[in-house]
Structure formats: structure tokens, C-alpha cells
Amino acid sequence: MAYRSYILVCGGTACESSKANAIYESLLNEVDGQGLSEEVQVIKTGCFGFCEQGPIVKILPEDSFYVQVTPSDAKELVEEHIVKGREVKRLLYDKEGSKKHAKVEDIKFYQKQFRIVLRNCGFIDPENVDEYIAREGYSALEKVLFEMSGDEVIQELRTAGLRGRGGAGFPTWMKWNFTKQVKDADQKYIVCNADEGDPGAYMDRSTLEGDPHSVLEAMTIAGKTVGANQGYIYIRAEYPLAIHRLEVAMAQARDYGLLGKNILDSGFDFDIEIRLGAGAFVCGEETALLASIEGERGMPVPRPPFPAVKGLWGKPTVINNVETWANIPVIIMKGGDWFSQIGTHDSSGTKVFALTGKIRNSGLVEVPMGTTLREIIYDIGGGIANDKKFKAVQTGGPSGGVITEEFLDTPIDFGSLQKLGSMMGSGGMIVMDEDDCIVDVTKFYLEFSVEESCGKCAPCRIGGRSLMNILDKITKGNGTIEDIEQMKEIGHAMKQASLCALGQTAPNPILSTVKHFEAEYLAHINDKTCPAGKCKSLITYNILPDLCIGCTACARKCPTAAITGERRQVHVIDQAACIKCGACFETCKFGAIEIR
Amino acid sequence: MAAGNNENAFSRELISFIEAWRNKPGNLIMVLHRVQEEFGYVSRESADTVAYMLDIPLAKIYGVLSFYHFFKTTKPGDHNIQVCLGTACYLKGGDMLVEELGNLLGIGVNEVTEDGKFSIEGVRCVGCCGLAPVLTVGKEVFGKVTKDQLPGIIAQFS
Numbered sequence: 001m002a003y004r005s006y007i008l009v010c011g012g013t014a015c016e017s018s019k020a021n022a023i024y025e026s027l028l029n030e031v032d033g034q035g036l037s038e039e040v041q042v043i044k045t046g047c048f049g050f051c052e053q054g055p056i057v058k059i060l061p062e063d064s065f066y067v068q069v070t071p072s073d074a075k076e077l078v079e080e081h082i083v084k085g086r087e088v089k090r091l092l093y094d095k096e097g098s099k100k101h102a103k104v105e106d107i108k109f110y111q112k113q114f115r116i117v118l119r120n121c122g123f124i125d126p127e128n129v130d131e132y133i134a135r136e137g138y139s140a141l142e143k144v145l146f147e148m149s150g151d152e153v154i155q156e157l158r159t160a161g162l163r164g165r166g167g168a169g170f171p172t173w174m175k176w177n178f179t180k181q182v183k184d185a186d187q188k189y190i191v192c193n194a195d196e197g198d199p200g201a202y203m204d205r206s207t208l209e210g211d212p213h214s215v216l217e218a219m220t221i222a223g224k225t226v227g228a229n230q231g232y233i234y235i236r237a238e239y240p241l242a243i244h245r246l247e248v249a250m251a252q253a254r255d256y257g258l259l260g261k262n263i264l265d266s267g268f269d270f271d272i273e274i275r276l277g278a279g280a281f282v283c284g285e286e287t288a289l290l291a292s293i294e295g296e297r298g299m300p301v302p303r304p305p306f307p308a309v310k311g312l313w314g315k316p317t318v319i320n321n322v323e324t325w326a327n328i329p330v331i332i333m334k335g336g337d338w339f340s341q342i343g344t345h346d347s348s349g350t351k352v353f354a355l356t357g358k359i360r361n362s363g364l365v366e367v368p369m370g371t372t373l374r375e376i377i378y379d380i381g382g383g384i385a386n387d388k389k390f391k392a393v394q395t396g397g398p399s400g401g402v403i404t405e406e407f408l409d410t411p412i413d414f415g416s417l418q419k420l421g422s423m424m425g426s427g428g429m430i431v432m433d434e435d436d437c438i439v440d441v442t443k444f445y446l447e448f449s450v451e452e453s454c455g456k457c458a459p460c461r462i463g464g465r466s467l468m469n470i471l472d473k474i475t476k477g478n479g480t481i482e483d484i485e486q487m488k489e490i491g492h493a494m495k496q497a498s499l500c501a502l503g504q505t506a507p508n509p510i511l512s513t514v515k516h517f518e519a520e521y522l523a524h525i526n527d528k529t530c531p532a533g534k535c536k537s538l539i540t541y542n543i544l545p546d547l548c549i550g551c552t553a554c555a556r557k558c559p560t561a562a563i564t565g566e567r568r569q570v571h572v573i574d575q576a577a578c579i580k581c582g583a584c585f586e587t588c589k590f591g592a593i594e595i596r
Numbered sequence: 597m598a599a600g601n602n603e604n605a606f607s608r609e610l611i612s613f614i615e616a617w618r619n620k621p622g623n624l625i626m627v628l629h630r631v632q633e634e635f636g637y638v639s640r641e642s643a644d645t646v647a648y649m650l651d652i653p654l655a656k657i658y659g660v661l662s663f664y665h666f667f668k669t670t671k672p673g674d675h676n677i678q679v680c681l682g683t684a685c686y687l688k689g690g691d692m693l694v695e696e697l698g699n700l701l702g703i704g705v706n707e708v709t710e711d712g713k714f715s716i717e718g719v720r721c722v723g724c725c726g727l728a729p730v731l732t733v734g735k736e737v738f739g740k741v742t743k744d745q746l747p748g749i750i751a752q753f754s
């Protein structure tokens with residue numbers, strides 16, 4: 001049955017936290033109250049990506065885009081928009097002060113995006129398999145089951161040029177082919193890597209929450225192609241909503257005969273089981289992940305043999321990342337040629353990034369490979385928040401590096417980012433502004449890697465710790481000029497001698513920042529200052545006498561009573577008592593507190 | 597919880613969950629998750645019971661428990677406040693939230709208030725980076741949190 005209007009409410013984790021569920025309920029009530037349940041459908045979808053402005057409500061067919069909606073707005077939306085056909089201007093997304101264009105296609109955030117992976121996120125109810133099917137869902141599986149041979153599927157992926165989206169960018173067709181070619185295995189496995197360990201990235205979570213069937217369909221396709229009957233989804237326990245949606249999707253797929261025994265009467269059996277991660281970053285590494293599914297401590301083992309030939313319980317195993325999986329059904333339906341036209345020669349298709357940090361529009365963006373960083377940060381992301389100055393953008397998480405202003409016009413693909421000393425990684429893209437201290441952020445990443453090192457091999461375990469100690473020394477003002485050389489030496493040794501990519505890439509944040517921001521390191525080392533005003537041991541808070549009007553606000557906020565001064569008199573900070581909490585700085589309305 | 601007054605007793609549901617998983621390879625982590633879901637942590641007594649039910653050495657269980665950060669071996673507060681310390685949240689002052697919560701509750705990270713009500717934990721990205729800084733209490737997520745909102749959030753659960 002077709003409805004006259006559709007009201008789409010974002011039901012991703014981010015929006016749910018801002019009461020999207022209550023909005024959904026209120027909208028249902030209002031529609032019901034108006035007796036419109038037959039004409040208007042309210043749907044809870046996956047993430048729209050524009051998290052900064054959430055919770056988001058979209059009304060079709062007008063394509064009106066309402067932002068920062070609250071439950072109490074439901075009445076007005078239904079009475080005005082649905083009943084009277086008048087848009088509620090007050091809630092439309094307002095760009096540059098003009099409220100005229102409220103259509104999704106007019107919003108800059110979406111203009112340069114191109115959605116393959118996120119094709120269904122924000123369009124369908126992820127808990128309803130019919131909606132997935134209505135958008136060509138499971139047609140790719142049907143095609144693979146009845147019309148294509150395994151070799152044809154692999155050839156299609158090869159033509160497409162799809163490379164793994166989990167970080168390393170390994171050609172997907174090759175992995176599948178290795179597994180397919182193993183002839184004497186009594187069992188093979190398909191695994192989906194949904195461990196998403198990079199802190200500050202949530203592409204995979206949103207994909208699973210918004211379109212779980214796309215991953216199930218793709219895994220089943222792989223099962224048929226390489227001859228596997230069992231799949232596992234290894235997902236972080238920290239993602240309860242995604243786990244729930246996967247469980248719902250799996251149950252519905254089984255009901256429809258799209259999963260389980262004798263799929264679509266083809267004689268092919270395939271089922272999937274969920275296995276939970278337990279908060280160990282290293283378990284994102286494929287061999288550690290497989291150990292974890294086996295119920296062991298998740299420690300990497302040397303490759304080769306690669307999982308494709310000897311993986312889970314020693315059997316040939318195809319392991320791919322969530323985003324890689326989500327591309328597969330589209331490639332089967334539209335063809336490898338179509339896919340290979342998108343993106344660059346080196347990297348075809350699109351990439352989803354989680355754009356966060358000091359950016360005006362945080363959110364999830366999907367762009368064709370080859371889009372420049374500048375387009376993502378300025379055209380899509382709207383530039384730096386609060387009119388601050390851009391400092392650097394970090395990609396690749398704890399394994400990646402920073403990219404500075406002068407390289408912002410580089411078209412993004414696997415090769416170009418690596419050349420810049422960073423890497424694609426899984427898609428975290430963190431923007432830093434002038435207030436962020438590069439040494440401090442580097443220390444943050446190192447701390448992460450050291451904490452997450454499994455400790456199996458010495459270069460990573462000991463090298464990481466030594467690097468941490470040096471960085472700590474520098475941020476405390478005790479660094480020496482030799483430290484920089486020493487960090488480089490340790491870093492290069494770790495890169496060469498560590499067993500797995502965690503240890504091999506852990507020094508990247510240091511090597512890249514030392515190269516691009518040497519001056520900032522030297523300021524910490526030689527001048528004992530932190531130009532960004534972040535490293536507590538190196539800064540003092542001071543009151544500027546000509547700006548202080550003696551309002552006493554800061555003195556009342558200071559937790560150690562370090563600030564003294566009469567009303568209407570210039571105040572002073574007792575440096576001996578100051579704990580550098582920054583409360584005065586945040587409180588002063590007159591900009592009279594200076595960080596030195 | 598099950599009959600009897602042993603607070604460590606496994607519920608019927610938990611027992612049948614373990615039964616269902618008993619013969620599946622690689623079941624240990626899934627079972628421990630389920631135990632932690634029921635008790636909020638995995639106590640020594642619970643670990644003993646799991647060892648007995650799955651017929652595996654206790655040492656193996658502690659090997660796994662200590663490797664994975666997600667598992668707790670001590671009892672958290674009734675309301676465990678998890679502050680995200682992922683990159684996006686760190687840049688927006690997640691560490692300051694931890695500090696301020698510590699001041700307000702008079703406890704440090706991974707400690708429990710005397711009345712057993714609250715505990716503070718620093719966690720990795722919870723996947724709402726667009727809302728940084730983020731904290732979660734139970735199933736509820738709070739985004740774009742400022743220091744000033746913390747007393748209100750605590751009061752909500754007191």
C-alpha cells in the first residue's frame with residue numbers, strides 16, 4: 001500500500017540519545033489522533049549522517065528536512081505540514097540564514113556526497129525486511145544463487161576494483177579467490193569484522209544500525225561464491241543497538257527463507273551467528289579476531305598463512321569489514337564496470353568518513369574516492385567551528401598521521417594518503433584547530449596504542465612504552481633536543497620488528513607530527529611553552545589588568561581560592577595555589593584571562 | 597534471580613543460556629558476557645560456576661577476563677557513569693568531564709561511591725562522536741555534555 005506521506009525519524013544511536021524515540025512515539029500519536037494512520041506512515045530509520053543537527057525528521061514526498069526536533073514539535077509538524085501542507089519554517093535546516101531551501105538535495109552537507117554504502121541509511125526502516133527488499137534488497141543474492149557462477153562473481157569484484165575498507169585496502173576479489181580455490185576443506189567460514197576499534201569512528205556502527213540486511217546479504221553471497229555455509233559477525237559489545245538490529249534482521253531473513261537452510265529453494269544453506277567483542281582494540285586485527293571468536297585471548301599470529309587459506313579453526317576464512325560487505329550487493333546488481341567508474345584509478349568506489357573534532361558539521365559522510373580533503377572539511381563539513389583556525393586533520397586513527405593545510409587539495413585515495421605519511425584507515429577523520437596541542441594529541445594516540453598492545457612481541461610492548469615516556473617528558477617541559485631523534489629511531493625499529501600492524505603503525509602519529517610540526521615540539525623542548533595552551537605543566541593563567549573590570553566571577557569559580565581582588569579592582573592569580581583547571585578562563589566574559 | 601539467598605546464584609535464564617552454548621566451540625566469551633549482563637561484573641564465585649559448567653580450568657577464564665577490558669571483576673556502582681575518552685570526545689574535553697565527575701562524587705576513575713550508587717569509568721568511543729563529548733549511564737546517552745550539566749545528570753539517577 002502506498003502512503004500519501006512518509007515521516008522519517010532518525011533512529012541512530014546519536015539521535016536516539018537526543019530523544020528520537022520520544023519524537024517517533026509523539027509523531028505516531030499525532031498521526032493517529034488526526035485519523036491519518038492509513039495515509040501517513042511514520043518510520044524510524046538509520047542515521048541520516050548529519051549528526052550535528054540531530055534529531056532529524058524528514059518528510060516525503062516534499063523532502064523537507066527538519067533539524068533539532070523535540071518531542072513537543074510533533075503536534076505542529078503533523079498539524080501544519082501533514083494536514084495543512086505548510087512547512088514548519090522554524091524547524092527547517094537553516095543554512096546561511098536563508099530558510100528557503102529545505103530540500104535535502106540543496107543542503108551543502110549532502111551535495112558532494114555519493115551514497116553506495118549508506119544507500120539505505122535514513123531511507124528505510126532497518127527493522128523491516130520488506131523495505132530493504134523494496135529497494136532491490138536480496139536481488140543480488142538471487143542473481144548469485146541462480147544466474148552467476150562463483151568465478152563470475154569474483155570476476156565482477158575484480159572488474160569493480162573493490163579494495164577492503166577495514167584499513168589495509170587489500171583487493172577483495174583476491175581474498176575470495178584464495179578461499180574459493182582451496183579444494184580439500186570440509187568447511188569454510190565467512191566473517192564480518194564489525195569491531196570498529198578506532199576511537200572516534202562510527203561508520204560501521206551506523207551502517208549496521210541503518211541497513212543490517214545489506215551485510216547479511218553480502219555475506220551470504222560470499223558463502224555461495226567460495227563454498228562456505230557458516231558466517232560470523234564479530235561486533236563490539238559497546239554497540240547494543242546495532243546488535244539488536246542485526247538480530248532482528250537475521251530472524252526476519254530466516255523467516256523469508258533468505259538465510260538458513262535451502263535459501264530461496266536453491267539448495268544452498270548458509271547461516272550467521274553473532275559473536276561479541278569485549279573491548280580489545282587488537283581484536284580488530286584479523287588473526288586476533290579469529291582467536292577471539294574461538295574464545296581465546298585475542299593475540300595476533302604471524303601471517304602467512306593468511307586466514308583466506310587457514311583461518312577460523314584452521315579452515316579457509318573470508319574476513320571483510322562491514323563497509324566492504326555493504327558495497328557487494330550494489331556491485332553485483334550494477335556491475336563491476338559501473339563501480340570502477342566511480343573514484344580514482346587506484347581506488348574505486350566511495351569511502352565513508354566519520355567527520356568529527358573541531359568541525360562545524362560533525363557527521364557521517366560518504367564521498368567518491370578522489371574527493372579532496374578540502375571539499376570534505378569546508379564544503380561538506382562547513383569549515384572549522386567557532387571561526388577558529390584550521391591546524392590539521394588526522395586520518396587513520398592511532399595508526400595514521402596528520403595532514404596539514406598545504407596538502408588539503410590532495411584527492412583522497414589509499415595511495416595518496418599513504419604518500420602523505422598518513423593512511424586511509426577505517427574512516428575516522430578528526431579535525432584539529434589552533435587550540436589543540438599537537439604533542440598532546442600525539443600522546444593521546446600513543447597512550448591508546450600502548451594500552452591496547454597485546455604484549456606478545458617486545459618491539460611493540462617496550463618500544464611503545466619508551467615512546468610514551470619521552471612524550472610525557474616533553475609535555476612536562478623536561479624534554480631535550482635528543483629526544484626527537486630518539487623517538488624517530490625507536491619508531492622505525494617498531495615499524496620493522498613488530499609482529500602485527502598495531503605495533504608496526506603505532507609510531508605513525510609521532511613520525512608524522514614530528515615531520516609537520518617540528519616547531520611545536522621545539523617550543524615545548526627549548527622554550528618550555530605550549531603554543532596551544534594545553535600542556536598544563538607549561539602554561540600559567542594570568543589576568544590582564546587592562547581588561548579585568550573586577551566582576552569577581554572568576555574568584556568565585558576558582559576551586560582553590562587562588563584568585564584575590566576587591567570588587568571593581570583588578571584581580572590577581574596566586575601562581576603557587578593555581579592548579580590550572582581553567583575554570584577562570586571559561587568564566588571570564590571580558591577575555592581578561594590569558595594563557596601563557 | 598534464582599531462589600535461595602545466594603546473591604551469586606545463576607538465574608534459570610542464565611543457566612539455560614549456558615546449556616545452549618555448552619557444546620559450541622568458542623563459547624567462553626559469549627557466556628562471560630551473559631554473566632556480566634546479569635550481575636554487572638564477573639565475581640570469583642561466578643567464574644567458579646562457569647568453570648564448572650563449561651568444564652574448563654579457572655585459569656583459562658581469568659586469562660580471558662584479564663585480557664578483555666570490557667569484563668569487570670569487581671562490582672561497579674548501581675549507576676556506572678561511562679565517559680567517552682575516544683579521540684573526538686578527548687578533543688572536546690572528555691577528560692575534563694571525568695575530572696569534574698570525580699570532584700562531584702568524591703571518587704576516582706574505576707572507583708565506587710560509598711553508598712554503592714555511582715562509579716566512573718573512562719571508555720573508548722561509544723560511536724556518537726558527532727555529539728562529543730559524550731557520556732552514558734546505563735542505556736542512556738548524553739551528548740554535548742558541559743561541566744555545568746553534570747550535577748543535574750547525577751541528580752537524575754540519585
Ligand SMILES: Cc1cc2nc3c(=O)[nH]c(=O)nc-3n(C[C@H](O)[C@H](O)[C@H](O)COP(=O)(O)O)c2cc1C
Pocket residue numbers: 163164165166167168169170172193194195196197198281282283284285286287319320321322324325426500501502
Ligand atoms: C590493530 C588493528 C586493528 C584493526 N581494527 C579493525 C577494525 O576495527 N575493523 C576492521 O574492519 N578492520 C580492522 N583491522 C584490519 C583487519 O585486520 C583486516 O584487514 C580487515 O578486517 C580486512 O577486511 P577488508 O579487507 O574488508 O578491509 C585492524 C587491523 C589492525 C592491525
Ligand code: SF4
Pocket residue numbers: 282299300452453454455456457458460461498499500501502503504
Ligand atoms: S605488535 Fe603489539 S599488538 Fe601486535 S602482536 Fe606485537 S605486541 Fe601484540
Ligand code: FES
Pocket residue numbers: 199200201680681682683684685686720721722723724725726728729730
Ligand atoms: S569519540 Fe566519543 S563517541 Fe566517539
